Amino acid sequence: MRVSRVWMLLVVALLVACGDGGPASGSISGLVGFISGGGQTGAIQVSQRPFAQTSETDFVPGEVIVKFRPGVSLQTVGRLQVAGVELQRVEDLDTQGMALFRGVAGKPQTLEVVQALSRRADVLYAQPNYIRQAFKTPNDSFYNLQWHYPAINLPAAWDIEDGVDPTVVVAVIDSGIVGAHPDIPKPILGYDFISNPQIANDGDGRDNNPEDTGNVARDVPEEALTGYHGTHVAGTVAAATNNNLGVAGVSWGARLLHIRALGVGGGSDADIIAALRWAVGLSVSGVPANPNPAAVVNMSLGGRGTCTPAWQDTINQAAAQPQRPIIVVAAGNSAENASGFTPASCSGVVTVGATETRGFRSYYSNYGPRIDVMAPGGDTSTDRNADGYVDGVLSPLKDDTKTGDNQFVYGFYQGTSMASPHVAGLVALMKARRPDLTYSEALDILKSTAVPLSGASCTGRPSDQIAPSFPTLTSSDCGAGLVNAQAAVNAVGNVTPSFTLVLSPTSATLSPTSGSSVDISVSIARIAGFTNAVSLTLSGAPSGVSGQFTPSSVTGNSSTLRLQVSGSPTPGTYNLTINGSGGSINRSVGLALRVGTAAPPPTVQGTAVFALYIAGNDIDLEKSAIVSISQTGLSAPYQFNNLAGGDYVVIAWKDLDGDDDITPGDYLGGYTNADGDLLLVRPTANNINVPLSVVQGTQNLRLPGLEGVSLLPSLRQLYRR
Structure with a gap:
C-alpha cells in the first residue's frame, strides 16, 4: 500500500490512460532523483519487476527524526533553523535525545535538511520520517482450508502446547482491528498511534481506539485502504480456536494487543516507532503507559532501505525491557534481497520469508542472508493443491458491502505479512511453555529446528510468476528453512x-x-x-x-x-x-x-527523462520527448510541454559512465505502481515522480499487456539523437 495521495496519483494516471478521448496536447511533470531513501540507492535488476522502489511520497515532507548526542537536552532544541527551514520539535521519541521535528518543506528540501543536520557536531543521526506499508497482496477469493498449519507441523505442536495457559501478550502493530468480529478474541485495550487524521481516517489523531476504519472512506482509492490487514494478521496469530466457528489461530490463548500504526496508505516511522515503544512498555510522550507490555511483537510492515538508526535504536531499547520481548517482522514482497528493507534488515528481530503449498519460496517473497526462517504466506495466483480455491492464507476479515453479522467474513491474502504472524504465534506458544525465553534462544530454536529448503525450492520454480531472468538462489537464501512448530515447541x-x-x-x-x-x-x-x-x-x-x-x-x-x-x-x-x-x-x-559507492552521485545533473509515446505495440519516437536535468542536488523537477495526446511511459536514465548505453552502474528509474510495473500516463499529469536506482542488468522493462513494446532500444535511440 501507499499513502493516499500516492494512490490517488497512480489511479488518476491509470484512469486517464484508459479513458476515452482526452486533450489534444498537454504536459507531464514531476520529480526525478534519489528520492526513495534519503539519498541512498540500492541495486536493481532491470527484469520482471524493475522499479519496485519506494516513491517520492515514502517519507513525510517537512518531517525529520533527529537523535542528538549525549549531553544535549531536548529542551534546548525546541526549534531549529536548518537549510532555510524552521523546524519545531513536535514529539520526543525516546528519553535519550531522539525527537521528531516538523517544518514547512517539500521533499527535496526535506532531504537537504537531513543532510545539513547530519553534518552537525551535536547530532548523532538524522533521517526523514519514512512511510512504511503493509506487506500483503489482497485477493477476492475465499476458501475453508488452512493448509498452512499442517505445512509447519502445527497440529502436532498443539499436542505439546496450545498457548491457553499461561497466556502470552502478543502485540500486533498494524492497521488496527475489527473488534466486533466473532472469531477475534476480546483484546486487551490497545492504542491508535496514527497522528495524521487524514491517514487515520477516523476523524482524529492518536487515541485509545485501535479500531480499523477499513474501507469506509469512499473518496479514497481502494488500493490505499487497509483492507483490514491488521485483522487478518491478528487472526493468524490467535483467532478464537476450538469454538466451532471460522478459523483457528496459531496460539489458542494469546492475548492480542492491537496497536494501530498503519492507516490510509501506510504509516510513518515516527508513528510506528512510537507504537513499538508503547507495545513493549517504553514511555511515549503524551500517551498513558501500557499496562500490558507485550512479550511478542508482530510487524507485518516495512519499506525500502537498510535499517535506519532510529529503527535500530528503538529495537535495542525494546530488547532491554524486563519481559524480554521478541520482535517478528515480514521480509517484504518484492522478490529481492531482504537486506534492503526495513525493519527486515534490522538486527535483533526475527525476519520471516514466505512459502507456498509446495514448501517452495513464494514468488514474491524477499530472500537473502537476512532471512532467518520461512513460513506459509501463500500464492493466490494458483490452486496447486487442487482444493478448488486459490492457495492464500485464510483469516478473518470484514466486508463493508454487507450489514449485520454477514459483514464478518474470512478471506485469503498472500504475502510475507501472512508468514510473519505464523512465526509470532509460534513464538507465543514457545513463550507460554517458557516465559523467560529470550530472543537469542528463540532464534536459535527456530533456526535449528527448521526444515531447510533446497536451492531449487528457494528459487521457487516452476512458477508462472517467476521470470526467466530471476536469479537462481541457494538454500541459504531462504534462511534456515521452513519453521517446524512441533520441533520448536518441543525444544x-x-x-x-x-x-x-x-x-x-x-x-x-x-x-x-x-x-x-x-x-x-x-x-x-x-x-x-x-x-x-x-x-x-x-x-x-x-x-x-x-x-x-x-x-x-x-x-x-x-x-x-x-x-x-x-x-x-x-x-x-x-x-x-x-x-x-x-x-x-x-x-x-x-x-x-x-x-560499490556508499551513496549515489551528489547530483542528478545530466539525468535524461524520457516520455515515450506508446502507439499500439511500438514506440512513436516522433511523438516522444526527452528533457535533460541541469540542476544539481539529490532530486530536481522536470516538465514536458506540448505533448501530443495519448499514452506515455516516463523513464529516467543517468549515463554515469558516458558510453551512450544503459549498462551496469548507471542509474535508471521509471514511473510505476507498487508492484514495479510501468504505468501509462496521459497528459496533462502532475507529480509523476521517478526514483533512480543502480542498474545491474539490461533486460527489457516490464509494461503489462504490452510486453512486445521495445522500450530500451527506443530509449537508447532517442537518447542518441
Missing part, C-alpha cells in the same frame, strides 16, 4: 547448552577503493550456560575483499569482523556467511555485502 522444554550468532549491522557497503573497510559486530549469544570457545570463519567474500575477526576464537560474547578491500573487487551484491563452531555445535549467519 523449548529441552533447552541444551548452545549459541547463536547475531550481527549488527546485518548488511554492509564497501567502496571498491583499496583500503576501504567496514566493521561488523558479531555477538555470540550463549544459551543455557554454553561456555566453549567459538571459532569464527568467513566464506563467500568476493575476490579483492578480505575479512578478519578480532578475536577469531571467542571465549566472551563478541567479536568484530573487519571487511577490507585489498584488491579490485567487482561491484555488486554478495552473500557472505559467518560460521561459528564451538564444541560439537555449528551455527551460521548471513551477511549481505554490496561493493
